[in-house]
Amino acid sequence: MGRIKQLSKHLINQIAAGEVIExxxxxxxxxxxxxxDAGATKISVEISNECRDIRVADNGSGIHPDDxxxxxxxxATSKITTDEDLFAIHTLGFRGxxxxxxxxxxxxxxxxxxKDFETGTKVKCENSEVKQVETGCAVGTIMEIRDLFYNIPARLKFLKNSNTEFSYIQELVQSIAIVNPMISFEVKRNGKTVLKTSGNNExxxxxxxxxxxxVTDNLKEVLKTDNLSGMKISGYVSTPDFTRSSKKDYHIYINSRTVKCPVxxxxxxxxxxxxxxxxxxxxIVLNLELPPADVDVNVHPTKKEVRYKNTNMVFNFIMTAIQAGLSNYVEKDYSHSPLHNEQQPVFEDNSDERVVSFKPKTIDVFYNKSNDEVYVSDKVFEKVQGDLEQPSEQKQIFVPVKEKEPEPEENxxxxxxxxxxxxxxxxxxxxxxQHIAxxxxxxxKLKSEKNIVSQLxxxxxVLTVTPSEAELI
Structure with missing residues (x-):
């Protein structure tokens, strides 16, 4: 074990960068x-040089030359000043x-x-050294990143190919664009536009x-507000007949922040x-708004994980809001129906049709919607008539498999x-x-057929794909 030494400022920043910049x-x-956070209404992202050169331009408020x-x-940040601000965060960034x-x-x-200055400011940073000069530019900020990880070759080895890395970038901007429809976004790769939104606030x-x-033709709107708790949820969910094979299209937001939330x-x-x-x-595209004091976003360096003050209340609020949006598709709950509480015959006597009639002693069969189960008592049926003729032979649905031993009698x-x-x-x-049967x-039947009939x-x-999917193709 060597002697303890104070790390250099540059090395400290590189270690911190490993947590923030993956x-x-x-x-x-x-x-x-x-x-x-700067209030931009137009944001442009340009990617080149195997995703190692990045340019982000906006028309936001800009940075004061003295800052x-x-x-x-x-x-160093302009977004919080006191420790109380950590419990009332209204911006996406705050750590500086x-x-x-x-x-x-x-x-x-x-x-x-x-907007208060006629000229702008240009700052060049390399090896953690900063140089400042005056320049002419429009109101807003342009950030140009070149040779990312140039001084950390080991990090470059762990990056995936440029197509995969760009797909991460595209999905990220896409996610931010969804929850900010009032902002116009444009993403370019090597000069080619691959994503663009109008920013019309719809x-x-x-x-x-x-x-x-x-996608939009198969969406149902979700909108619910609880004035007592200060919670509001808005967005769209797909109809049950429009599904995906994974949760990749779960676009979940808390106070307009993209999060990963198991709840x-x-x-x-x-x-x-x-x-x-x-x-x-x-x-799914849903944005849950709730008082900043009721949610903690300062849990993970990437701010993707959150914790709630009242998890159960949030869970029930989200679930009932979605169910309301899908009200035309939610089945009726029979757990409180008369069948669940009263003794009623399951089958009616109809001797004209030569059908055996049965009557339960107690409530024998009922359907509980809450846990999706059918309950049957131990003694299910009893005969209510004397010796009856055997029921007429019913139409055979399946061809029985011939076994050496006789099958047990079924009716x-x-x-x-x-x-x-x-x-x-x-x-x-x-x-x-019967549906599964x-x-x-x-x-x-299809499996037994030797030749399956098919034609062009x-x-x-027509197969519709998203911009990110088209880029991979």
Whole structure:
């Protein structure tokens, strides 16, 4: 073990940069969020040189010439001043670590001007050294990053190929553009525009620009406000018949900040329970607004994780808001229906149709929507008539498999809610989901056919892709 030494300022910044700047997309995130906090209505992002050169320009408020040198110092920010401000954060950034971290791992040029000055200021930073000169420019800020990680070759080895790194950048800007429809965003790669929004303050129109009309045509609006708690949720969710194969299209925001929130995701899953098939996920764009004091965003360096003051209240608020938006698709809850509480016959006597009639002693079969289960008592049916003729032979649905040993005797006794087939067996009652049984029957039938009939489409099938997907193609 060597002697303890004080680390140099440059090395300290490089260590800190490792926490804040993970890849090129991390740089874009910090710079674009600064532009949003500056009140910009137009933000341009240009990427080149294998994603190692980045240019972010905005028409925001700019940086005061007296503050420009301080802006690149560690823990220098205009967004908070006291410790109480940490519990009332209204901006995307607040730590004052981004710029000082970036200049320690890249060559940076900042050109900025405020509306109070006729000339602007240009600052060049290299190896954590800052030089300032006057220059002419429009109101706003232009940040130019060159040779990212030029002095940390080891970090370059862990980066993925340029297409993958650019897809991270594109998805990041796309995520920020969704929750800021009032801002016009443009992303260019090697001079080619790959993403552009108009900034007309219409969320659904922005979604159409970013994704496609195929997405927006299958969305339902979600809007709910609770004045007592100060919570409000707004956005869009897809109909149950429009799904994705992953949660990649869960665009979740807390106070307009992109977050990864298990509570939020669980509320979405519960709201869509029994509405979509397993392994499928909806398209979600939701922004939850709540008092800053009720949520802690100062949990992770990237500010992607949050903690709530009242988790259960937030969970229920999100889930019920989504359910309200999907009211036309949510099935009725039968857990409090008369069938659940009263003794009623499941099958009616109809001797004309030569059907065996059964009557339960108590409530024998009922459907509980809350946990999606069918309950059956131990003693299900009793005969209410004397010796009756055997029921007429019912139409055979499946071709039985021939076995060496005879199959146990089975008898179909009825159907429940047009969903379940009740089969009486020697050892009890068997309940069959007829929809699943039909799917299995069709599957086995197709599987047994040697040649599957197919033909070319008469009309071409148009596949709509997002800008990020088109870039990969």
């Amino acid at each position: 890849r090129p997309a991390s740089v874009v995130k910090e710079l674009v969020e600064n532009s949003v 420009i040198m301080l802006a690149f110092s560690k823990h 670590e981004a710029l000082s971290s970036i200049i320690s791992i890249a060559k940076v040029t900042c050109t900025t001007r405020t 969320l659904k129109y922005a979604l159409k620009e970013i994704f496609s009309s195929n 939020f995701q669980k509320a979405i899953d519960m709201a869509y329970k029994n509405l979509i098939a397993g392994g499928k996920y909806p398209f 179909i006794v009825g159907q429940y809610k047009n969903t379940y087939i009740l089969v009486e067996k020697e050892d009890g009652l068997e309940i069959i989901d 039909e799917e299995r029957y069709i599957y086995e 489409l008469f009309i071409s099938d």
